[in-house]
Amino acid sequence: MTLRITDSITIEDWELTEQFVRxxxxxxxxxxxxxxxxxxxxEAARSPNLPGPVKTRLRRLAGRKWTSDGALVIFVQDTRSQARNRELARERLAEMIxxxxxxxxxRVKTRVSANQKRKRVEAKKKRGEVKALRKGPEV
Structure with missing residues (x-):
């Protein structure tokens, strides 16, 4: 039973291993x-169905679920039903992919305009003057 992700990407049975635990x-x-x-x-790293950039992004998304040998491990124990937990695990894998x-x-780099820089400096000077006026005359 293959897992269909998109029209172009499907995960074959040999790439998935299921283990049931208490x-x-x-x-x-x-x-x-x-x-x-x-x-x-x-077995994401060995999957021929995933392009390289997708594998890289998947590794970043998986975080601690990614093993050192390039496998993605999803553990589900949400329901009391083994069949439902199995479905949930497959759905989560598909969503992650x-x-x-x-x-x-x-990201497009933007620059702060010269006018904005000037306004910022003027505001700082004005604020400094207000604070300086709070001081009493030095004796």
Whole structure:
């Protein structure tokens, strides 16, 4: 079952590894018996479907979820259902990749106009004069 991100990008099964572990939190006696939490591992660095710049942005977005061997690990234990946790993990992965697809806008350097600089200096001088007038005459 491949994971479809966009029309041009799909994640193949061999790139994803799922491991089910016991979850903490609510669930009563069930929480001690059933492994409902899912750890989804996506081999992002080795993925042929992601372009280089997208991998770089994805690595920055992932933060601590990115491992040293280039995998993205998503851990979900939100619900008591293993199937629902699995869906949530796949959705979160897809959202993270979609966010990495958007290239940030380049920042255009702007300059402060000479008039603005002049106004700032005049305001500072005026403020200084006001403060100087507060002082009493020196004896």
């Amino acid at each position: 979850a903490s939190g609510p669930g009563g006696q069930n929480v001690n018996k059933v492994s409902t939490a899912v750890e989804l591992r996506f 979609r966010a990495a697809l958007v290239a940030p806008k380049r």
